[in-house]
């Protein structure tokens with residue numbers, strides 16, 4: 095069962111209290127952390143409710159589901175255009191659609207993907223924000239750049255220079271914490287990600303806009319904020335448990 099608007103309002107208040115407390119502990123401003131509402135497996139009505147509660151940024155795992163909910167431009171309560179973040183791994187044959195529907199893709203881990211996205215974005219005359227996913231938790235099942243190869247990969251992008259991907263803006267790094275049920279277990283990989291991001295931001299050039307860290311979910315957002323996250327991706331705490339038996343992309 096999906097939450098009602100009132101239920102979502104109280105879940106949002108509880109989440110905001112957690113974010114405020116974490117910001118306080120970290121000595122950071124609330125404005126320095128963007129909340130990305132992860133609406134995967136929740137219907138378009140849940141997105142409408144979220145927008146009514148002030149949501150501006152949404153995260154989707156699957157391109158087809160993102161298209162269903164975010165192909166039509168939507169306006170947020172603050173008058174801005176609602177932004178769609180693709181946060182799941184994108185198969186090569188879905189990159190074109192992803193580039194069209196998304197404002198930001200968090201899960202890029204190859205030059206081949208960048209080359210495809212650049213072509214599509216040039217044709218669309220659009221600039222797309224890119225985050226590189228690092229498998230900092232070093233788990234077999236997780237996609238992303240290998241922790242030992244991430245730095246070399248980023249250096250290879252710097253070597254290509256600023257004219258290689260004029261329609262892509264490299265914004266930072268993304269990771270999924272360790273899924274142990276203990277938030278503290280993710281601290282080390284979040285700190286690793288921050289150090290890597292800071293190092294490349296300092297280089298400027300193609301990394302001049304590399305100021306974003308997408309890390310922290312329902313279970314570990316406090317640790318992520320303490321370690322410098324600028325975008326937390328939260329689904330369950332806002333929308334409730336996902337019903338994986340009911341994919342949203344089944345046409346009704």
Ligand SMILES: *Cc1c(COP(=O)(O)O)cnc(C)c1O
Pocket residue numbers: 132134155181182270311312313327328329330331
């Ligand atoms: C599903 C998902 C989330 C949201 O996770 P919750 O635990 O429900 O907050 C965040 N990031 C990614 C990459 C996801 O796939």
